[in-house]
Amino acid sequence: MILTGIVMALLWGCIIAYAVLGGADFGGGVWSLLASGPTAARQQRLIEHAIGPVWEANSVWLIYLVVGLLTAFPLVAYTLAVALFVPFTLALLGIVLRGAAFAFETHITGSVNLRQAWGHTFSTASTITPFLLGAGAAAVASGQIHYRNGAVQADRFTPWLMPFALVMGAVALSLCATLAAVYLTVEASHQKDHEMAEVFRLRALIAGAVTAGFGLLGLLLAPGEAPIIWHGLGHQALPVVIITMLLGLGTAFALYLRRYLLARGLVIAMTAGLLSAWGLAQMPYIVPPDLTLSNSASSPAMLGAFLGSAIVGMAFLLPSLWFLFRVFKGNQPTPAVRGRDLEES
Amino acid sequence: MSHLFSARAQMGTSLAFHIIFSVLGVGLPVLLCVAEGLALRYKDPHWMRLARQWSKAFAIVFAIGAVSGVIVEFEIALLWPSFARFIGGVAGLPFAMEGFAFFLEGIFLGLYLYGWNRLSPRAHWLCSFPLWISGGASAWFIMTANSWMNSPAGFTLKNGVITNVRPFAAIANPATPYETTHMILGCYVAVGFAVAAVYAFAWLRGQRTAYNRKGLLLGLAMASIAIPLQVVSGDPNARFLETSQPAKYAAMEGLLHSGRGQPLYILGIPDQKTGQVYLAIQIPHGESLLAHFNLNSYSKGLDQIPKADQPNAIVVHLTFDLMVFCGFFLLLAALLFWWFFLRGNRTLPDKRWLLWGLVACGPLGFLAIESGWMVTEEGRQPWVIYGIMRVSDAATPSPWVNVSFAIFSLVYVVLGATLVLLLLRLARNPLPERTWEEYFVTTPAPQAAISPDKMQEATE
Numbered sequence: 080m081i082l083t084g085i086v087m088a089l090l091w092g093c094i095i096a097y098a099v100l101g102g103a104d105f106g107g108g109v110w111s112l113l114a115s116g117p118t119a120a121r122q123q124r125l126i127e128h129a130i131g132p133v134w135e136a137n138s139v140w141l142i143y144l145v146v147g148l149l150t151a152f153p154l155v156a157y158t159l160a161v162a163l164f165v166p167f168t169l170a171l172l173g174i175v176l177r178g179a180a181f182a183f184e185t186h187i188t189g190s191v192n193l194r195q196a197w198g199h200t201f202s203t204a205s206t207i208t209p210f211l212l213g214a215g216a217a218a219v220a221s222g223q224i225h226y227r228n229g230a231v232q233a234d235r236f237t238p239w240l241m242p243f244a245l246v247m248g249a250v251a252l253s254l255c256a257t258l259a260a261v262y263l264t265v266e267a268s269h270q271k272d273h274e275m276a277e278v279f280r281l282r283a284l285i286a287g288a289v290t291a292g293f294g295l296l297g298l299l300l301a302p303g304e305a306p307i308i309w310h311g312l313g314h315q316a317l318p319v320v321i322i323t324m325l326l327g328l329g330t331a332f333a334l335y336l337r338r339y340l341l342a343r344g345l346v347i348a349m350t351a352g353l354l355s356a357w358g359l360a361q362m363p364y365i366v367p368p369d370l371t372l373s374n375s376a377s378s379p380a381m382l383g384a385f386l387g388s389a390i391v392g393m394a395f396l397l398p399s400l401w402f403l404f405r406v407f408k409g410n411q412p413t414p415a416v417r418g419r420d421l422e423e424s
Numbered sequence: 425m426s427h428l429f430s431a432r433a434q435m436g437t438s439l440a441f442h443i444i445f446s447v448l449g450v451g452l453p454v455l456l457c458v459a460e461g462l463a464l465r466y467k468d469p470h471w472m473r474l475a476r477q478w479s480k481a482f483a484i485v486f487a488i489g490a491v492s493g494v495i496v497e498f499e500i501a502l503l504w505p506s507f508a509r510f511i512g513g514v515a516g517l518p519f520a521m522e523g524f525a526f527f528l529e530g531i532f533l534g535l536y537l538y539g540w541n542r543l544s545p546r547a548h549w550l551c552s553f554p555l556w557i558s559g560g561a562s563a564w565f566i567m568t569a570n571s572w573m574n575s576p577a578g579f580t581l582k583n584g585v586i587t588n589v590r591p592f593a594a595i596a597n598p599a600t601p602y603e604t605t606h607m608i609l610g611c612y613v614a615v616g617f618a619v620a621a622v623y624a625f626a627w628l629r630g631q632r633t634a635y636n637r638k639g640l641l642l643g644l645a646m647a648s649i650a651i652p653l654q655v656v657s658g659d660p661n662a663r664f665l666e667t668s669q670p671a672k673y674a675a676m677e678g679l680l681h682s683g684r685g686q687p688l689y690i691l692g693i694p695d696q697k698t699g700q701v702y703l704a705i706q707i708p709h710g711e712s713l714l715a716h717f718n719l720n721s722y723s724k725g726l727d728q729i730p731k732a733d734q735p736n737a738i739v740v741h742l743t744f745d746l747m748v749f750c751g752f753f754l755l756l757a758a759l760l761f762w763w764f765f766l767r768g769n770r771t772l773p774d775k776r777w778l779l780w781g782l783v784a785c786g787p788l789g790f791l792a793i794e795s796g797w798m799v800t801e802e803g804r805q806p807w808v809i810y811g812i813m814r815v816s817d818a819a820t821p822s823p824w825v826n827v828s829f830a831i832f833s834l835v836y837v838v839l840g841a842t843l844v845l846l847l848l849r850l851a852r853n854p855l856p857e858r859t860w861e862e863y864f865v866t867t868p869a870p871q872a873a874i875s876p877d878k879m880q881e882a883t884e
């Protein structure tokens with residue numbers, strides 16, 4: 080049981096990492112779609128520059144989450160794959176188009192039309208995907224996906240299309256946008272581009288307010304449409320909920336003071352808090368109301384092997400990740416050695 | 425279209441698409457590593473230019489490899505949920521370990537592609553090592569999962585309940601050594617020949633530069649080391665199948681009847697309804713001789729397998745022959761090339777037929793990979809987990825698989841077309857020649873002073 084809990088915590092950590100890292104890449108796409116004003120082209124360039132070196136690595140968190148779920152909680156993977164076939168297939172389409180479009184857009188030279196077409200694909204897919212993922216998460220939380228007598232019983236549409244789910248989709252989307260905007264203020268101030276920093280500061284504040292608004296709306300809908308979560312939020316998860324709200328306010332305040340690095344740290348902590356609150360609120364269920372940690376986990380041998388492999392893997396992963404972010408996102412990113420090849424830096 | 429058919433077609437299309445990029449992802453980093461290493465060792469601008477040119481192509485190829493991989497990963501769960509549940513609980517570990525290989529690959533790829541000017545030359549070169557190591561590791565892990573589907577191990581099945589799960593025994597299933605070796609070698613074969621083919625083509629068009637010569641030789645060197653090993657590793661693989669998956673083996677060889685002194689059928693149409701093999705070139709006693717070194721030894725045919733458990737012999741037999749043909753063609757091309765090369769005092773042989781032969785090797789390597797996979801996957805039918813779970817029992821109950829098949833097929837067409845377009849453009853506008861010093865002069869970078877259109881210039 081302890082082993083199951085540790086493995087679940089590990090996977091939950093992956094959700095947080097994906098939200099914080101991959102989510103911001105989605106948010107970048109959203110801002111690319113919404114780029115406007117005289118500096119629109121510069122905004123897009125900054126976004127491209129920020130996403131370029133890291134998106135491949137960022138998206139692996141999602142893959143690891145899928146395989147981790149498959150390995151450690153195969154019954155959960157099965158249930159979700161059957162019940163949420165439609166939204167997950169659509170989200171998959173979005174993920175694929177977004178990744179491909181980003182790569183194409185950055186590497187197309189010459190044809191402006193083609194570049195624009197892929198640019199639009201990139202930003203549209205970036206917008207739709209987090210929405211679907213958020214709605215899917217809400218469907219899980221809603222308690223409307225059942226696994227009984229060896230079969231999955233769920234309506235194909237209502238769990239992820241009811242008001243609560245739609246609102247949570249909007250929360251996910253605006254959260255991604257907030258994350259991206261906050262990171263971009265840091266990115267811009269590293270490049271000493273204060274105009275861009277101001278542009279994204281304003282956007283971060285607006286997106287943050289929108290996220291908070293949708294979040295509260297979600298809380299209002301929860302008692303009726305996701306009672307298990309609602310109960311948990313008011314009980315075991317309550318301290319985390321309060322901390323999350325404070326972190327959100329803190330982020331806004333840091334932005335207001337133009338303390339961008341601090342804002343980045345706070346918004347990451349807030350995202351982690353939000354997801355932890357959700358996780359805690361539905362303990363011990365993974366897919367309420369039928370699948371719990373204990374009745375859906377793999378054998379202890381598998382869980383142990385999985386955990387072991389994760390520890391060994393992390394020993395390679397974490398230093399490499401640290402190195403990647405130090406080179407490209409650090410406080411003082413290593414300067415380009417040569418001016419001529421700027422396109423590669 | 426039937427529901428099951430759509431699911432199978434979607435899975436097959438996705439994997440056939442993904443494998444092209446996976447193979448490049450395993451093979452190209454090795455070439456990058458060697459070329460950059462040679463460049464640094466000999467301060468040679470040609471090697472440096474090759475490494476940089478390849479890394480530009482790799483950036484696009486890898487991205488498509490990653491997104492197509494994500495499709496496959498999701499599809500395993502979305503299209504085959506029962507299978508996913510079974511394999512997850514027993515042999516999910518390689519998928520999880522593969523995840524870390526992907527992480528490392530993604531991280532060092534970012535460093536490699538975007539770090540030319542941010543890392544010291546040596547540090548940059550060192551970043552290519554984790555790249556090829558993790559590429560090979562991800563291939564190894566995923567192959568163990570596929571081997572497990574072919575020879576499931578590491579669990580006990582009692583009245584439909586899985587007990588006594590041994591994750592490491594599942595990884596070390598009997599097919600693992602054969603499949604992993606054969607596949608990883610295949611990546612080096614296909615990529616080596618593909619790269620050689622590009623430069624052989626340039627050579628044929630009269631671009632006889634030191635740059636093209638080096639590209640050709642390096643690609644072909646890697647391929648030539650791997651191809652004999654590849655052919656040699658195919659043989660025990662087939663032998664192993666005779667005992668572990670007799671239906672696949674019989675279908676491969678076109679053996680419809682059991683008996684002694686079996687002929688070797690080359691090409692031909694093994695018709696399971698009539699029990700006849702039409703239009704084949706027959707080598708009497710050939711199969712018995714190759715399989716057991718004995719002209720009159722006994723081999724099992726498809727007649728010993730229940731009708732419901734037989735794969736489609738026509739597909740499996742012909743794709744097997746295609747792979748073997750490709751293998752021998754590649755081997756011959758490599759041998760002839762080095763023979764003329766060494767006899768001609770290390771000048772590229774000026775024989776058009778030989779160079780055109782090398783050009784043909786480019787697609788043939790990939791054709792061998794695709795056909796080899798058809799042998800493996802079609803030969804396993806109707807099982808998804810051999811002897812344990814049928815494909816028809818694994819498929820998702822969801823409707824709309826037809827729709828998703830149509831949509832994803834369209835996505836592949838669009839992605840493939842754009843990718844080819846980009847790669848052709850890249851080939852037509854290679855990076856400019858530079859001297860060695862120009863690659864490494866340190867000029868302070870006045871970042872903000874460079875306007876976007878100047879950047880564009882630097883790109884051309």
Ligand code: HDD
Nearest residue numbers: 603607610613655658659661662748751792793796797800
């Ligand atoms: C460059 C590619 C290439 C070349 C030249 C060959 N193969 Fe191959 N073959 C593959 C690439 C490949 C592959 C795509 O990598 C497969 C698919 C699954 C696997 O493990 O490797 C494969 C599968 C495969 C299988 C089925 C394994 C299974 O289902 O478990 C057999 C029996 C052989 N090969 C045998 C051969 C022989 C006798 C060859 C002699 C010329 C040969 N291969 C050349």
Ligand code: HEM
Nearest residue numbers: 432435436439440443504566569570797801802807808815
């Ligand atoms: C990358 C090279 C591969 C290619 C080209 C390939 C090709 C195919 C094809 C053509 C099918 C459809 C077979 C049919 O139903 O008639 C198929 C099915 C399938 N493959 Fe593969 N395959 C590859 C590797 C793998 C690997 C590595 C795995 C697992 C780890 C895998 C898992 C599956 C599954 C689960 C199915 C669906 C069930 C079935 O039809 O047997 N494949 N593949």
Ligand code: HEM
Nearest residue numbers: 142445446449450486489490493494496497526559563566
């Ligand atoms: C034998 C067949 C396969 C080989 C050799 C292989 C190898 C690779 C390699 C080397 C990559 C790195 C990306 C690239 O270079 O393009 C990759 C990507 C990927 N593969 Fe495959 N793969 C195979 C089949 C599969 C299957 C069956 C799955 C799903 C279960 C899968 C899932 C993935 C995923 C999710 C990625 C993306 C990783 C990333 O984001 O970097 N692959 N594969």
